[in-house]
Amino acid sequence: MINPLREPLGNSKLSIVMGISIIVIVIIDLLMTRQLLDYNHITGNIMFILTIVICYGIGSVVLLGFAHKVSRELRNKSHLSHLMHWTVIMVQFGMLITLIFMLFFGNPGYILSRSIFAISSLLATAIMIVITFKFFSWYRASKYKNPIVLFYALAALTLACSIFEDASTKLLMVQIIYEEPALDNQITGSSFQYKGSDKYDGQVVFVESNTDGTALFVIPQTYLDLYNYLNSIILPGGFVFRWIASSMLLRNVYKKIGTLPISLWIIISLPLVLYLIGKMPGFFSGESLAGIDEAYRYYFRVLFRVGTIAGNILFGLAFFVVAKKLKSSKVRDYLVLAGLGDTIVGISLSTSAIEPTFGVAAHSLVLLSTYLFTLGLYSSAIRVSQEMKLRQSIRDSAIEESKLLVGIGSAQIAQEIEKKVFAVVEKEKAELTRDTGLQPTFTDLDTKEYLNSVLKEIKIIHNIEDIISKSRDILLDSRDFILCTRPSGLRLAYNNYFEICQQICRAKKMGAHNGIKIVTSITDSNDIEIVNKFLVLGISIRHVKNLPPISFAASEKEMIATIQKTEGGQLIQNLLTTNETAYIEHFSSIFNELWTNGIDSRNRINDIETGTDNEGIEIIQNPETFERILHGLIISSKEEIVGIFSTPNAFRRSKFAGSLKLIRERLETTNLNVRILVPEDELIYQTINELEDQGISNRIKIRLIEPSMQTKVSIVVIDKKYSLAVELKDDSKNTISEAIGLVTYSNSKSTVLSYYSIIESLWKQAELYKQLQLHERMHKEFINTAAHELRTPIQPILGAVDILRNNASSIREKELIEIVSRNARRLKKLAEDILDVTKIEGYTLNLNKEIFRIRDIILDNIHNYEANFEKSKMEFKFNEVDEVQIFADKSGVSRVISNLINNSMKFLPSTGGFISITVKQTKTAMDNKIGNMVQVSITDNGSGIDNEILPKLFTKFVTKSFHGIGLGLFISKSIVEAHGGKIWAENNRVGQGATLSFVLPLDNTDQNNKTYTP
C-alpha cells in the first residue's frame, strides 16, 4: 500500500523548508518577548496562531514524520529510542491540543501555559541528558580523543542545564500577583516590563491586563539576584560551548581544503562577539539592564539578541556544512535534522516563557528541537561507524584475496578480487543490518572505488611477464648493466632475453656499451651450466657465498628489484621498479660491495669441479660463533685433536666452557686421542691428576710449556682437517667471549697441516726438554753420589798414610809416603770440589751463618797448610789491619780462603815464595748502597795471572796450572757472591805475582741469605 503521505514525509527538502519556517516564527517570537519588537494584543494573537499552526501543526507533523521514518530500525533495536520517540510525539500532540484550547478558551490561572512549559522543559532536559551521555561515552570510547566530541558533550550538558534552569527559575521564582480591574487605563494587552517596583517588592517582568483584571509577573527582590545570577552563568556558558564546538567542527571540515580564510573566521566569530558585548554590561543585572542608561539599553539588547540568533543559526549551519561534504545521503539527512534541532533549540530557549501565549508556545519547542537534534546526531554517528566498518572489511578482503590468486593474470586478478570482495561486502552488509538495525549505504560503486584505492596501495604486480618485459626494457636502454640474482634468475634471463645480452656484448666489443656485470652464487653443476652460457659471451661474472634476498638489475637510468616471499605456501614475487637516482645509487653500491668481495666465477667453477670448493679461511668475529664451531668440531671429531693454549687461563676458560667434558664424552665412542700443550699452572697439574685418576691420561696427554715460551695465540687442529687459531685479547677475563679477539677458521689443507706440524714440533720439543731436564737431574745425582762415595775410601787412605809417615824409616819410604799423602789429599779436594759444584749447580748452596772472627779461619787455614807442606817452600804472612767479626758461613768462607791460598800456591816460585793475607774493613758500594765490608786479600809473589785467563778466571774448568780441575775459583766466587760479596783478581802492580781479593758485607741487612742461583 502506498501511503501518499509517506513520500513527502520522507523528503528531506520539505523538512528543511518547514524547519526554516519554524525558525523564522520562533525568531519573531523571541524578539517580541525580549522587548525588541513591539506587539499588541492582536499581533500577539496572530503570532500565537501562527506558532501553533506552523510549529506545532504542520512543522511538527512533517519533522516528526521524517524522524519517524528515519528512526524505524533504530527504534526496533533500542527500547529507549522507541520510548523517546513516542513520548515526544504524544506530548507534542498533547501540547498542540492544549494550545488550541488555550487559544479559544483562555488560560485561567495560567495553569495550562505553565504546565506546557514545565512538561516540555522537563522532557527536553531529559533528552539532552541522554545525548550528553552519548557524547561523553563516544569521547571516552574513541581512540583518538576528538576534542570536538568533548565540546559537544559539554555543550549538550550546559544546554540541558539551561533548559532546566530556565524552567525552574521561571516557574518557581516568578510570582503572579493579581490586581483588581480598578486601573483606569485598562487595556487588554500585555507587555514586558523588566522594571523594579517597590510596591510589589521586586522586579515586574510582565504585565497582562484584560477585562477580568491585571496579572503581574513579579520576581521578588529576594530572588532577584539569584535569578539573574543563574541566568547569567548557565545560559551564556551553553552558548560559548556550542560556539566552540561548532567552530571546531567547521574548521575540521575545511581543514582538508586548507586553513580557513580570515573572512570566514570573522563571520564565525561575529555572533559570539555580539553576544558577549550585548551581555557584558548587564551581565548580572539580567534583562533589566539596570546598570545602563535607558538610551543605550535598547542597543545592547539588540546586540545581544542578534548575537543569539546569529549564533544559533551558525550552530545549525555547521552541521549543514558537514552534511553537504558527506557523500552518503542518509547521513546528510540526519545531520540536517540535527542542525535544525540545534538552531531551533537555542532560539526557543531564549524566548521568554512568561508570555503565556506565543511565548510559552515558542519556548516549548525545546522539546521537539532537542529530540530532532538528538536523533539526528545519533543516527549519523551510527551510520558513519557502519560505513567505516565496511571500509575496513573491504580493505582486509582485498589483501586476503590477492594472496591466493597469484599467477592468473593481473586483470583477471582484479576481476576476481572485485567479485570476491563484493561477496564479502554483501555478507557484511547483511550482518551489519542485522546487528544495528540500520542499513549500510555502501553501494557497489562505492565498493569498487574503494577497492581500487586499496589495491593501488599494495602495488601488486604479479605477472612474471611484467617482470621480464621490464628487465628487457632496462637492458635495451642501458649503457651500464648490473645484475645480482640467483642462478634461477639467470636461467630466466637466458630463456627470455639472451639475444639481447648477445647484442649488448657485441656492442661492448665495439665500445658502445660498458658491459654487463653479474653477481651470483654458484653451488652445483646446474649453476655452472647456466653461468657458463653467459661466460661464453664475455660477460664478467663473480661469485659470492651469501647473496642478498633481493634480486635486482639496474642500468644507469632505471632499476628493477624483485622480492621473493613464501607466504601461505605460495611463492610470491613483488616487484619494485623505479628510476629514482637514490634507489639506483643504493643498489649500485650494494652491487659494488658484492663485486669487490666476490671471486671470479671461473675460479669458483674450477674449485667446484676439482672438489676443493669447500676450502677456505674464514675470519670469525663473533666469539659465540667460535665457541659454537669449536664445540661442533669436537663433537664430530674422530681421530685426533691437538692444541696449544696461550696461557693457563685460556685452558681454564676452555675447561669452564665445557670443552674438556665434550672431549671426554667423545673418547667413549671413538678412538680419539688428544694432545694438549699448556703453560705450567696449578690447575694444569690438577687436571693432569684428574685425568690420571679417571684413567684416561693415556688418551688425553698434557705437556707443559716453559713460561718463557708462552704464545698469545691458542691453536687447535681437529683430525688434521680443521683448524682454529684464537687470538688472546684480555687474559684477565673469565669467559671465552670476553677474552678472545680474532679467530681464524680454516679447512684448507695447507693451513691446517701447517698448524698441525707447528704444534707437533712444539710437542716434541716439550718432550725433549722434559727428557733433557730429567737427564740433567740424573746426571747431577750421579755425580753427587759418586763424589760422596769417593770420600769414603779417602778417609782410610789419609789416615793410614799419616800414621805411616810418622813411622817411616828410610828417606825413600818417607818420599813414597809423601807421594801417597799428597795424592790422597788431591783426591779429597777433588771430591769436595765436585760436590761443591754440584751443590752450586743444584741450587742447594745453603749458607749456615754464624758469627766468627775472620782471623780464626785464616789462621786455621795457615796452620793447616803449614802442617801439610814443608815450611821451606813458602812463607805465610798475616796482616790484620782490622779485627773483624763477621756473620757468615764459616766453612764456606774457610773454603774460599783455602781455595785462594791453593790457587796462589800453584804459581809460587820454588823457593822464597810467600803468601800474605790481609784483612781490613772497608766501605764499598754494592748495589747502590754503601755498606761496611770486610776485605780479605791474598797476595803472592808467584808468576802472576796470564792476561788471557784473567777475564775467565772465575769460571769453571779454566786453569793453566798443572793441578786441579779448575773448579776452585769458581766455587769461591759462588760462595762469596752468595753472601752478597764480590771477588776479583789482579796482577800486582809492584813486583811479581797476583792478588786475589774478596769482600763480604758486614751489615746483616745487606746480606742475602737466600739460596744462590748461578
Add this chain to the structure above:
Amino acid sequence: MTRKKILIVDDEYDITFVFKIILEEKDFVTDVYNDPVVALSKYKPYYYDLVMIDLKLPGITGFELYKQLRRIDNKTKVCFLTSSEQFHQQYRTNEFQDFDPDLFIQKPVENEVLINKIIKIMEK
C-alpha cells in the same frame, strides 16, 4: 792422668782400623765396632769418655743407635761421623737440630784435625 777411653762405631773396617791406630798413638784407649747391634749389646755405660758414631750404618741409623745408647747411658759424650754432605745437612736440620755443630765430624778428615776435634769435644 787416666787415659781417655773412646768408642768408635763405623761399618767401614778400614776406617776403624786407621782411627784406632791414630787414637792409640795419641794415648787413647779405643774400642771399635763395625756392627752397631754388637756395639749396642756390648756397650758399657758410663765407661767411655767419648762415643763416636757413624751416621751411615747398616740396618740402623746412627741417630737410632744414639737413642738406644742414651737409654742406657745419658751422660757419656757422643759425637758423629758423617761422610755424606747431604746426610749431614739433612740430619742437621731434622733430628740433630739442637745439637752442637761441633759434634759432627765430617769425613774425610786429617788425623791432626780429628784429634783436635776429639779433644775439644771431650773438653767441653
